[in-house]
Ligand SMILES: Nc1ncnc2c1ncn2[C@@H]1O[C@H](COP(=O)(O)OP(=O)(O)OP(=O)(O)O)[C@@H](O)[C@H]1O
């Protein structure tokens with residue numbers, strides 16, 4: 001077991017910078033999600049850590065040991081690929097045994113270790129099958145068992161659940177998390193799926209165009225995004241753009257929005273405010289006017305009922321805002337209704353325009 | 355209903371005609387090797403005399419051995435060189451790779467007559483001359499592109515992640531190749547080997563150019579024998595070869611499904 005440190009790593013393919021000065025500390029035993037849109041460099045970063053590819057500049061160390069000159073097969077990592085990459089000519093048990101077998105372990109040791117790994121992923125009885133006789137979820141489990149049976153220092157997963165359907169995906173998320181806790185292995189997990197990143201990891205790094213945009217625990221990134229991109233990529237956000245006023249921003253029409261979270265910006269600078277849809281309360285009456293609360297008037301243009309909650313799209317001064325309301329049994333608002341939106345400055349994040 | 359029936363019958367007849375076209379001459383030749391008359395005269399009179407006299411024909415037997423030896427050695431050399439070359443082309447990017455790949459195909463299309471002439475001139479120029487060694491070199495050069503083409507085609511269906519997965523599990527280059535890549539491309543390697551064997555064993559033109567009277571291969575020897583005067587011994591030796599090669603093909607097909615299993 002070991003932590004991984006990536007320092008100032010850059011990697012270009014031709015003129016294209018796939019990684020641009022990325023530095024991340026992956027804590028020992030932690031579960032770290034790398035999140036980002038397609039082509040943002042997630043796989044490229046993972047491949048540098050695995051040793052399939054090498055940085056142009058920068059350093060990578062595993063367990064404090066610099067690995068620039070260490071080839072993949074000596075790095076003692078476990079890797080799970082998006083398409084499983086199971087050896088088609090070998091049985092499930094032989095697939096799992098592969099890492100121990102190339103290392104020259106004794107047959108009896110291999111047999112016990114393989115059985116233990118298969119039991120851990122709940123496939124104890126399927127050792128004799130061939131990969132093509134398994135379902136997608138089962139193949140994924142075999143890939144996982146194969147990767148951890150050698151007791152690697154780091155587990156690298158590249159969109160391991162990408163090929164599974166939604167229900168199976170959720171099952172596997174829970175399973176994966178359980179196994180990761182059980183063996184306490186440092187895990188780096190690449191995903192497209194923000195929900196997956198939020199629920200599974202204790203830290204998230206968001207990549208965009210090869211740069212690390214923001215990094216931290218899920219709550220922190222969700223509650224204090226540092227850019228519009230981070231705010232809208234991880235979760236939903238309403239974005240207001242205007243000029244900084246010292247304690248918020250002023251919109252083009254003169255409306256002031258107070259922000260209690262985020263950077264302090266010099267008055268007059270271009271800035272935005274981000275508000276999560278579930279932080280906004282929606283009502284039909286003006287109610288008490290508290291000057292500390294952000295208040296906007298608008299009109300419901302669309303309503304989507306989703307059982308446990310409803311989403312309202314509210315039009316206001318040419319902008320459509322999104323509001324999510326828990327289903328508490330109260331009457332739903334009608335489309336076309338005039339409404340008042342309220343949310344506190346503590347729910348408003350000030351972001352420098354960038 | 356009716357039309358499908360008719361189509362089915364037409365299909366069946368077509369297949370039988372096709373098989374007859376392919377096999378009738380061979381079957382007749384095989385039958386004649388057991389016929390007493392040396393001039394294809396009927397009625398059919400059973401005999402194994404031609405096989406007995408074949409056994410006495412030292413020239414034909416030694417030519418057969420030459421052919422077999424050359425074909426086997428050609429196959430081994432081409433399979434080893436061809437598979438390694440295909441793996442290298444698959445794994446590595448290097449300067450001139452595209453050019454190399456493009457240049458692998460033309461030799462297949464160049465008429466053997468021309469290749470044979472070129473080889474004869476070249477081998478004389480560099481002092482190798484004619485003979486069995488020259489024939490072997492010629493056959494290897496002819497057969498190698500086939501192996502590379504067939505093995506490379508099979509490699510196209512190989513997922514490179516498999517090699518990466520194996521390496522991440524601690525396998526060195528040798529273990530990766532041996533345990534992961536080779537098992538997958540084996541049907542291609544076997545097919546390539548069969549091609550190489552066939553190209554060499556069937557080879558007439560190039561062998562004819564490069565052989566000397568004592569050092570020759572079976573097709574050249576048969577050609578020479580026919581020119582001297584046809585004997586049913588030729589039928590006999592041909593029949594033996596056909597039986598052996600068909601058995602070989604059927605065995606291979608039985609053990610390796612071409613096109614590949616999952
Ligand atoms: N071997 C390569 N040669 C050339 N360009 C490459 C190579 N590998 C990656 N790239 C480029 O680098 C960029 C980042 O690719 P990468 O695969 O890391 O993205 P990703 O974040 O994993 O995307 P996805 O979510 O689609 O898997 C892309 O623009 C890609 O085209």
Ligand SMILES: [Mg+2]
Nearest residue numbers: 042043044158
């Ligand atoms: Mg990727």
